[in-house]
Amino acid sequence: MFNSLSEKLESAFKNLKGQARITELNIANTVKDIRRALIDADVNFKIAKEFTDKVKEKALGEKVINSVSPGQLMVKIVQDELTELMGGTAADFSVTGNPAIILIAGLQGSGKTTFTGKLANYLKVQKGKSPMVVAADIYRPAAIDQLTVLGEQIGVPVYAERDNKDAVSIALNAIKEARAQNKNVVIIDTAGRLAIDEAMMTEVANIKQAVNPTEILFVVDAMTGQDAVNTAKAFNDRLDFTGVVLTKLDGDTRGGAALSIKYTVQKPIKFMSSGEKMDTLDVFYPDRMAQRILGMGDIASLVEKAQQQFDEEKAKKLEKKIRKNQFDFQDFLEQLQQIKKMGNLKDLMGMIPGVGKAIKDIDINDDAFKGIEAIIYSMTPEERANPDLIDQRRKARIAKGSGKDIQEVNAFMKQFEQMKKMMGAMNKLPMGGRMPGFRR
Structure with missing residues (x-):
């Protein structure tokens, strides 16, 4: 980025x-x-x-x-x-109302529908809300299908009327249904076009007038640069939206949109999104983005992502095992899975000060852990819990089961042992017998 x-x-x-x-x-x-x-x-x-x-x-x-x-x-x-x-401070995002109504607008291809799913997932998982998403794109059947699939994926109901060609009535009917189902947030995905036209603008303006949304979010493809800023201005003139969402920040983003939109339309960037996974949505913090642009990393965001995956009870058990030098392959596998849940691996590493520049030309695949996982999955539960059991005969079986060479299995096990020794050394530091970073 x-x-x-x-x-x-x-x-x-x-x-x-x-x-x-x-x-x-x-x-x-x-x-x-x-x-x-x-x-x-x-x-x-x-x-x-x-x-x-x-x-x-x-x-x-x-x-x-x-x-x-x-x-x-x-x-x-x-x-x-x-x-x-870029705005100074992170902007507020209001989800008050009975229900709170969020209107999503933008051009076709900007990532509107995917963002609608991500926002619903964010509000459900991180804010404890009970959202419903509305398929108000009456021109593109694939948009309804896409939203339905995303809704099933994140466990959020999708309201759609395939035979109704009146987007305003669909939105109003959805709000009634949301109240009937005790849903406290309604997210309306509106139709987009490849370019701005009067019909699209009139329709989304009519929906706005009918539903009186709590928030109106304009979704923009960050890779389109200055064109995105011009489009934002045209939408804002008609809708007076409350905030901007930058999508596709994992692409070849030059930065023009992020740096220019707030200045041009005087509306804050509220969210940024990268990738297709439903958990890759972040609140936009101007100060953190400035640090990342200047190669300073973004430790605050990295810590937040880690905390979202943090389970205090599991951490306490893991600390005890490390102190007793009982860290095993099952523990290692669980830690890998937590890291993967935090998001794109290269983006995560780029949040560490000084690392972003060092890895900019390195292709770090999100599947980088698959080989290690395959080796561990090829072990029996007994072998995972007790690495010392694994002799040459067992290594040969594990190599065959994981599709790896015996040398790769040996190299991984050697690295694992070195890591255990390092943990043991850290455990002897003068911190009252506590591992750094762990809380009791």
Whole structure:
């Protein structure tokens, strides 16, 4: 995500390397390179110029203290301005009402229907809500089918009327049905087009007027850059939406949409989405996104994702096993599965400061753990619980069962033993017999 922009900004900061202080002369090339990086990322020239003018003004007005280099100061200033450009703080998302009504709008292909499913899953799993989704796209039967499949996948009811060609009445009927079923959130997936047209705008505006939604979210494909910003402005002029959703952030995103939308339409980005999995939806935090763009990682989001998968009782049992040097293959398998639930592996690693740049050219497949899982699944429950039982004869059987060479099984088991030794060494640290990171 934003790899090209990150690299160009990093290159711009190098102009200040070795400088003792910031002057109008030595900052000129840095500011010019930052502006060029933003324009290359498909940020509007006017926005890029205003941004760099603010950066320059702040930089020249700051005193560089002894412990901070001019380059470090410039990074901090750019980080603050990027954060402000994208909204400053995370925006509120309202789900009050009986029921709360959320209207989803956007062009066809922007990821509207997939986002509708993700939002329903987010509200159900993380917010404890009881949502219903509504298929109000009366022109594309596949949209109804897609939403039905997603609803079944996440365990959320889908309201659809295949023979009704009046989207407004479908939305109103869905709200009545939601009340009858005691559903407290209704998410309406509206029709999109390949381009803006009057019929689409009129229909979604009519739905808005009829249902009086709590939130109106405009879904935009982040890969379309400045075009996405122009589309957002056209929708906002008609709908006065409450927030923006950026989708497809796992693609080749130049960053123009994320950096320009808030400035252009004065509406916050509320969510960001990547991939097709239903749990890949995140609240948009401008400060965290600025850190990621500048290659600083995003530890806060990584910790939040870990906490969502955290089971305190299991963690206590695991801590006891580690302290007794009883960590086994079944424990290892469970930890792998928790990591996989946290999301895209490369994105997760990119949240660790300094790692994103190191792995930018490395293809990290989400199936990277499959070989290890195959080896463990080829073990008997007794072997998983007691690794010392696995002799050469058992290794040969495990290799055959997992489709791996005996050398791969040996290498994995050696790595596992090294990891156990490292855990044992950490357990001897002077922390009152506690493993770091574990709570009692």
